[in-house]
Amino acid sequence: MTEAEARGRAAAMLADAGIALTPAEREQIEVADFGLGQLAEIGLQLVTYVNTERVCAKELVLFPGQTCPEHRHPPVDGSPGKEETFRCRTGTVHLHVEDRDELVLQAGDQATIPPDTLHWFQAGRDGAIVSEFSTRSRDEHDVFTDPRIVR
Amino acid sequence: MTEAEARGRAAAMLADAGIALTPAEREQIEVADFGLGQLAEIGLQLVTYVNTERVCAKELVLFPGQTCPEHRHPPVDGSPGKEETFRCRTGTVHLHVEDRDELVLQAGDQATIPPDTLHWFQAGRDGAIVSEFSTRSRDEHDVFTDPRIVR
Numbered sequence: 001m002t003e004a005e006a007r008g009r010a011a012a013m014l015a016d017a018g019i020a021l022t023p024a025e026r027e028q029i030e031v032a033d034f035g036l037g038q039l040a041e042i043g044l045q046l047v048t049y050v051n052t053e054r055v056c057a058k059e060l061v062l063f064p065g066q067t068c069p070e071h072r073h074p075p076v077d078g079s080p081g082k083e084e085t086f087r088c089r090t091g092t093v094h095l096h097v098e099d100r101d102e103l104v105l106q107a108g109d110q111a112t113i114p115p116d117t118l119h120w121f122q123a124g125r126d127g128a129i130v131s132e133f134s135t136r137s138r139d140e141h142d143v144f145t146d147p148r149i150v151r
Numbered sequence: 152m153t154e155a156e157a158r159g160r161a162a163a164m165l166a167d168a169g170i171a172l173t174p175a176e177r178e179q180i181e182v183a184d185f186g187l188g189q190l191a192e193i194g195l196q197l198v199t200y201v202n203t204e205r206v207c208a209k210e211l212v213l214f215p216g217q218t219c220p221e222h223r224h225p226p227v228d229g230s231p232g233k234e235e236t237f238r239c240r241t242g243t244v245h246l247h248v249e250d251r252d253e254l255v256l257q258a259g260d261q262a263t264i265p266p267d268t269l270h271w272f273q274a275g276r277d278g279a280i281v282s283e284f285s286t287r288s289r290d291e292h293d294v295f296t297d298p299r300i301v302r
Contacts, residue, residue, distance in 0.1 A: 049236065085206065087200055088171075089170075134206060
């Protein structure tokens, strides 16, 4: 799957879910393959609505079975690190958070991940759309468990 | 319109928009009439997904022509005050922000309101659903221009 194909497929999933994007947002959907070249299996599609010094909000789109690999958001510049709430909008997402049992989130379910806490997640067989509400995103500071990953 | 009627109507609008709520969230939709007893004209329905020390996310539901009256979020306890991004999901919302021209937000449009800045908003004739992404909400500190208002 190419990046352009992933972008088109994510846009179609968002449209099917009734989530309105501007044309510019649709064209700029971020496709992350984490440098592994296995996008269909390990990857994530993102629409960032806002990312200020204090607040960030995104839609995350996952294809069936697609995984966002294990990582954490460490403290940066005296801030305690990114705090994230994931709210499942459509489909199913299997969320794994350090020292907790797997959470299975379906539409309307949510979970909050404290700063600097390892987590990874995988969509179920229909894929998933997940809203992320968080403090500022600074992806370049994320720490991934797999040393091959480049964000 | 009673509070229960407003809650039912807001739940129906959210369902029509494909926004999934848990049964508990549906039953706990907040109905704010700001103490004025004119809910259909001046009021707001809210679902608060998360409100931590750092991050808050809500859905705001406005009936046709309904207005959320002018207010600001002042600094509290050394924090600069609440910063809000409003993203219109369905319908139309007319947003008035201190010293700016009126913004007309339709599905997919958004605007960020800095801390301690006067603002008010009114839905168009089809009502509106607006996602709010913000820093912590502390409604009891909000300052309304109309001195009759109790939040």
